[in-house]
Amino acid sequence: MSIRVESIRKRFGGFTALDDINLDISDGGLVGLLGPSGSGKTTLLRIIAGLEQPDRGRVFFNDRDVTTLDARRRRVGFVFQQYALFRHLTVADNVAFGLRMLPRGERPGRDAIRARVRELLELVQMDTMSGRYPAQLSGGQKQRVALARALALKPEVLLLDEPFGALDAKVRKELRRWLRHLHEQIDVTSLFVTHDQEEAMEVSDRVVVMSQGHIEQVGTPLQVYEQPASRFVFDFLGHINALEGRYDGHQWRDGDAYLRLDTRGACPNGDLTLYLRPHEAELARQPSDSASLPVRVAGRSVFGGTVTVELEPRGWGQGILEVEVDREAWRDLDPQRDEPLFLLPRDLQTVTCDGDLGPRVRPA
């Protein structure tokens, strides 16, 4: 079932939580709603579910206007951030709840309910714990039960609010893959909320980036990463280094550092900020013709195939810079502690005078 949200606005008192939100989610999609805490993700999810009424705008499921439809009749599966399992019911009874609430005519018999619960608990690999109470489960287990409960009525729309938020890193990774897999198994349109960039990138077909009640960008993970629509999106997707200096039409300068750039009109002259992603630079003993950014190594951490190096600018800049270099390249370079090095950016993102994103440039 496709979901369409049109010009939704929601205020709480004088505070605008959502401002003119438009969103289209096609049937069968797995969409990640990504944004910092307080950006209105939960509010949007609750409006789609019918738990909250928008001040303005409409919600459609498959072209059917459900804006005024009661939450209990929308038939969406919803997984709450804190799971909201019924604490007085066992795992099996939690999962059976929705089936038991069906009107007499539609309600399956006892055995049918039991069979369905078993099937669902097997799906989420919790069939051995059906007699436990929520208080006796770990976070990841509660998560799975909440999901099984939400799936009991075969919803065509599944909404998940920070489904992995409260779990530790390893369980999280596992459950992410598993959710992806589950989504492929069953016929459902899913929208999940997260504030974790990596999670959104890994799990979703499409990412919706939100900030302060606005949608900043909608796109595939690759699009959002490679062609960020705004400074916010660029900022939010992964760590970046901001290089602040002055540009005179040919050269960017900050203290002892300079870069030869053609900014193609991003900022004719004056203050110019350049964003550098950690993996879009190299280290060398000599400056290049077009770039001279003197640094010294302040620290490093080896993890996986890359080495994350902390660099302290010499004679320019303010804070520590962070770059990721290939482990091979690091071994070849083999720098001594405090040895003077040069940072060679491959790609830089300009920020225009009015604060938007300018073109991407490379030193030449």
Added chain:
Amino acid sequence: MPRHWHQWALILAAFGAVAVLLVLPLVLIFSQAFSQGATVVAENLTSTDMISAIKLTLIVALVTVPVNLVFGVLLAWCVTRYEFRGRKLLTTLIDIPFAMSPVVAGLCYLVVYGGQSVVGQWLDDTLGLQLMFALPGMIMVTVFVTCPYVARVLIPLMQSQGTEEEEAAILLGASGWQAFWYVTLPKIRWALLYGVVLTNARAVGEFGAVSVVSGLIRGETLTLPLLIQMLNEDYNTVGAFTAAGLLAALALITLLLKTVLEWRQRHKIDAAQEVTP
């Protein structure tokens, strides 16, 4: 475990205080009641005044507790589930019966519903109903005096539990009533039971407000606490203490009931824990 001598001393002091302040009076009540033998107690227990007082007390409690159970749940529901203007005011108003002396409450009811008042006269003329100096008035003031207990116990609990479980139930297709019955009620039942125990204890033991509106008609409008006062003034010590013993026994039984129910609930959870290691 306490490690220092002063920690032990504190615990000992607590036990001492409980013994002197709570247990000793209880023991005294029963020993006074039985001071002239069991037969005198039995005689007092079967006297018409006593039996009428027991009946009346039970009737008052049996009406008051359900009324305030429903009222308290509704009030707690409104205050914790809805945002509306005057919500704070309402939570403050709930406490009026706590803040006000019961005697004053009784007098207020007398002024509003008594035979001299407009309301009282109208009721008497049209329905032939007399509220004051009769059972209805005694029930009314008892309901008033005990109405905050259930709500006061429920409000903080329901606030801390939040509404997510109810929302989950609604999204699973439950109606508002089903969400209340299958989700809210089980979550609050122990607090509710506690509120009922408190309400009951107060309803059974209420003296001040009831004494104002009862008119103290022997054999007709005397509840147990009023009877105790009356017997005491008549120098019938054994009678007074027998009635007091009855009240105390009632209180102990309620406490026992509550403890047993709580214990059984905990037992159920422990049992569930055992079958699933």
